[in-house]
Amino acid sequence: MENSVQELIKIVIVEDNKYMREGWTTILDFAPDLLVLNAFESCEEAFDSDEISKANVVLMDIELPGMSGIEGVKYLQKEYPELIIIMASVFDDNKNVFDALCAGAVGYLMKKVSPEELKKAIRDAYEGGSPMTPNIARKVIKTFHQPAANDEGEQLKERELEILAELAKGKSYAAIGEEVYLSVDGVRYHIRNIYRKLHVNSRSEAVSKGISQRLINPDLSE
Amino acid sequence: MENSVQELIKIVIVEDNKYMREGWTTILDFAPDLLVLNAFESCEEAFDSDEISKANVVLMDIELPGMSGIEGVKYLQKEYPELIIIMASVFDDNKNVFDALCAGAVGYLMKKVSPEELKKAIRDAYEGGSPMTPNIARKVIKTFHQPAANDEGEQLKERELEILAELAKGKSYAAIGEEVYLSVDGVRYHIRNIYRKLHVNSRSEAVSKGISQRLINPDLSE
DNA sequence: CTTGCCACTACATAACTATGTGGTTTCATG
DNA sequence: CATGAAACCACATAGTTATGTAGTGGCAAG
Numbered sequence: 339m340e341n342s343v344q345e346l347i348k349i350v351i352v353e354d355n356k357y358m359r360e361g362w363t364t365i366l367d368f369a370p371d372l373l374v375l376n377a378f379e380s381c382e383e384a385f386d387s388d389e390i391s392k393a394n395v396v397l398m399d400i401e402l403p404g405m406s407g408i409e410g411v412k413y414l415q416k417e418y419p420e421l422i423i424i425m426a427s428v429f430d431d432n433k434n435v436f437d438a439l440c441a442g443a444v445g446y447l448m449k450k451v452s453p454e455e456l457k458k459a460i461r462d463a464y465e466g467g468s469p470m471t472p473n474i475a476r477k478v479i480k481t482f483h484q485p486a487a488n489d490e491g492e493q494l495k496e497r498e499l500e501i502l503a504e505l506a507k508g509k510s511y512a513a514i515g516e517e518v519y520l521s522v523d524g525v526r527y528h529i530r531n532i533y534r535k536l537h538v539n540s541r542s543e544a545v546s547k548g549i550s551q552r553l554i555n556p557d558l559s560e
Numbered sequence: 561m562e563n564s565v566q567e568l569i570k571i572v573i574v575e576d577n578k579y580m581r582e583g584w585t586t587i588l589d590f591a592p593d594l595l596v597l598n599a600f601e602s603c604e605e606a607f608d609s610d611e612i613s614k615a616n617v618v619l620m621d622i623e624l625p626g627m628s629g630i631e632g633v634k635y636l637q638k639e640y641p642e643l644i645i646i647m648a649s650v651f652d653d654n655k656n657v658f659d660a661l662c663a664g665a666v667g668y669l670m671k672k673v674s675p676e677e678l679k680k681a682i683r684d685a686y687e688g689g690s691p692m693t694p695n696i697a698r699k700v701i702k703t704f705h706q707p708a709a710n711d712e713g714e715q716l717k718e719r720e721l722e723i724l725a726e727l728a729k730g731k732s733y734a735a736i737g738e739e740v741y742l743s744v745d746g747v748r749y750h751i752r753n754i755y756r757k758l759h760v761n762s763r764s765e766a767v768s769k770g771i772s773q774r775l776i777n778p779d780l781s782e
Numbered sequence: 783c784t785t786g787c788c789a790c791t792a793c794a795t796a797a798c799t800a801t802g803t804g805g806t807t808t809c810a811t812g
Numbered sequence: 813c814a815t816g817a818a819a820c821c822a823c824a825t826a827g828t829t830a831t832g833t834a835g836t837g838g839c840a841a842g
Binding site: 378436444462465470478479482483484487508539540546550555 | 687691
């Protein structure tokens with residue numbers, strides 16, 4: 339896949355601040371492998387343009403007049419699924435970050451990135467990576483970490499976690515029993531304890547809490 | 561926060577391959593701001609050592625004889641919550657990656673990283689970032705993306721999502737009916753469709769899939 | 783040794799869920 | 813207008829779950 343011929347990455351910028359927009363354009367256009375097709379000050383303008391359908395990468399501000407960056411990503415994601423979108427913002431609050439990522443952005447940069455980092459980020463995204471400024475990356479990774487031991491005593495035991503995982507798979511008590519070598523009533527015994535500890539009284543609530551508290555891992559394999 | 565005085569980052573390496581271990585040690589020790597306290601060939605040795613409690617960053621292989629890297633992370637995470645752990649592996653399959661991250665690692669590198677990237681990754685992790693090789697970062701980000709319109713027509717509709725969310729809360733059909741102004745049988749009607757679209761046949765499986773595919777947001781309220 | 787806790791087994795029952803089949807209304811389309 | 817898809821309501825029933833109550837054997841602490 340190594341290509342000694344320079345592959346030109348075509349970029350569209352959406353950013354309402356004139357200086358930022360022109361600064362970025364200059365920085366990127368200066369690189370021989372990057373080409374800014376056009377830079378717009380709103381989603382509306384960008385989406386109406388001819389350039390948007392020809393771009394490989396869109397660098398999009400989150401805070402925009404009119405259609406927000408988040409809305410913009412959703413639209414682009416639907417209309418041009420191949421398009422690679424990198425969000426940029428001065429803010430790094432969870433809402434903005436996760437909304438942007440959920441909407442389909444593959445990267446998230448703080449606006450203070452250096453010119454070098456900006457160029458690297460665009461190449462990285464184009465080549466299948468997900469550029470993020472370090473604190474953003476950490477925020478993202480943290481969503482995978484289990485919260486540190488709740489409130490003592492009500493921690494689920496190994497066996498209980500095991501059974502909770504089976505519950506999430508939708509197995510019947512009988513099937514779970516076979517899986518973990520217990521009688522149906524043995525399974526019930528543990529489930530009672532699980533419900534008590536999680537303060538729930540139904541299977542689906544238990545699964546829901548179990549996943550959101552990362553007691554069990556959602557199935558990310560498929 | 562800029563510190564002109566070099567802050568020394570103390571590192572422990574756990575890697576069973578001798579050449580890899582020595583290679584990394586050499587690379588890292590060569591940097592003036594990095595210090596490899598010690599390099600071990602197994603978790604057991606590392607955890608018994610004096611150095612482990614003094615380290616800032618642990619660089620850990622996933623595939624290890626005896627205690628695996630994943631188990632190792634879990635142990636370290638519990639014993640030394642401040643410790644920063646970066647996983648390294650030749651493999652980038654989802655299971656390894658997400659197990660490692662869920663266990664508490666803040667970064668994940670492919671073993672083929674260049675010396676420069678390795679040093680950068682350790683500094684990045686130490687400063688609050690989450691170093692990942694590009695394809696890993698993309699995998700992680702992809703977990704946030706809604707699956708692109710599966711196979712057409714099998715997308716859940718607004719009403720179905722609404723009801724799925726109620727299902728996750730553990731409400732009975734009757735309670736859901738009151739919530740969304742439907743008869744119990746009306747609720748059933750939608751649930752059937754949800755099950756069919758998600759290819760499940762129980763409430764908890766639906767909730768489980770719904771959360772892991774980000775159709776509904778896990779309850780983060782309490 | 784006996785007291786208490788734990789993991790498990792056992793049984794009973796009300797409630798809820800999953801699923802099939804069929805009906806009504808509404809609304810867009812040919 | 814006829815057709816068909818959506819969205820909803822209805823009823824029936826087998827199967828599963830939630831919960832109470834109770835008993836057993838193991839094991840550790842007093």
